[in-house]
Amino acid sequence: MCWIIITSVISLTLFLIWASADIGSNVYLKTLCKGKTTKKVVTLTFDDGPDKEMTPRVLDILKEYNIKATFFLIGKNVEKHPDIVKRMVAEGHIIANHTHSHQGTFPMSSSKQVNNELENCDEAIRQATGKSPKLFRPPFGVTNPIIGNAVRKRGYSTIGWSIRSLDTIKGRSRKEVRDKVVAKLHPGAIILLHDRCEKADELLREIISAGKQNGYDFVSLKEILNIKAYEN
Numbered sequence: 190m191c192w193i194i195i196t197s198v199i200s201l202t203l204f205l206i207w208a209s210a211d212i213g214s215n216v217y218l219k220t221l222c223k224g225k226t227t228k229k230v231v232t233l234t235f236d237d238g239p240d241k242e243m244t245p246r247v248l249d250i251l252k253e254y255n256i257k258a259t260f261f262l263i264g265k266n267v268e269k270h271p272d273i274v275k276r277m278v279a280e281g282h283i284i285a286n287h288t289h290s291h292q293g294t295f296p297m298s299s300s301k302q303v304n305n306e307l308e309n310c311d312e313a314i315r316q317a318t319g320k321s322p323k324l325f326r327p328p329f330g331v332t333n334p335i336i337g338n339a340v341r342k343r344g345y346s347t348i349g350w351s352i353r354s355l356d357t358i359k360g361r362s363r364k365e366v367r368d369k370v371v372a373k374l375h376p377g378a379i380i381l382l383h384d385r386c387e388k389a390d391e392l393l394r395e396i397i398s399a400g401k402q403n404g405y406d407f408v409s410l411k412e413i414l415n416i417k418a419y420e421n
């Protein structure tokens with residue numbers, strides 16, 4: 190009897206960890222992690238920007254290849270670099286909400302704090318561009334019932350990923366990251382990258398080049414998911 194209880198508690202704990210930590214679990218929040226298509230099309234997403242140094246270089250490369258990406262922005266960074274965000278919009282990229290301050294404690298926040306994080310990021314983006322985002326990606330991909338409720342109430346579509354590059358992990362070579370991304374390419378893939386990472390521009394160029402060699406086209410998230418990015 191005792192073992193049954195212990196096993197049940199362990200199983201429940203593991204389930205709750207998975208439900209919170211796996212962006213694709215869909216337990217607390219319906220999350221779109223890939224497109225339904227058989228065509229060899231994929232899309233690029235960048236989190237945590239804009240970064241003063243690296244984001245313009247990433248934008249230069251996207252422009253060179255005429256690729257439209259999606260940027261999940263941190264509100265505080267938007268306030269610091271509104272011109273970079275304006276450039277994203279002018280060049281046809283999608284901008285989206287990734288909370289205002291992206292704190293490690295976000296998953297422990299109260300309902301009011303979560304709502305403020307979402308609203309303040311939206312406001313920063315509105316101030317910079319006049320656009321009200323309808324797409325959201327939770328920091329660290331972590332969700333819980335409080336985040337789930339706040340996001341639903343505000344009417345966002347939550348965007349996950351199907352290929353996590355793990356480009357932020359120190360000690361991994363660019364080649365390792367690139368090879369891992371390329372090995373996982375599949376029709377409708379949503380690729381997660383960070384435009385704040387050192388050499389994000391070089392990594393991007395290598396991923397585009399290897400992806401194209403494998404017959405993949407890099408298209409906009411709108412094309413992959415057929416969704417609206419903004420309020421109006």
Ligand SMILES: [Zn+2]
Nearest residue numbers: 236237328329
């Ligand atoms: Zn992030």
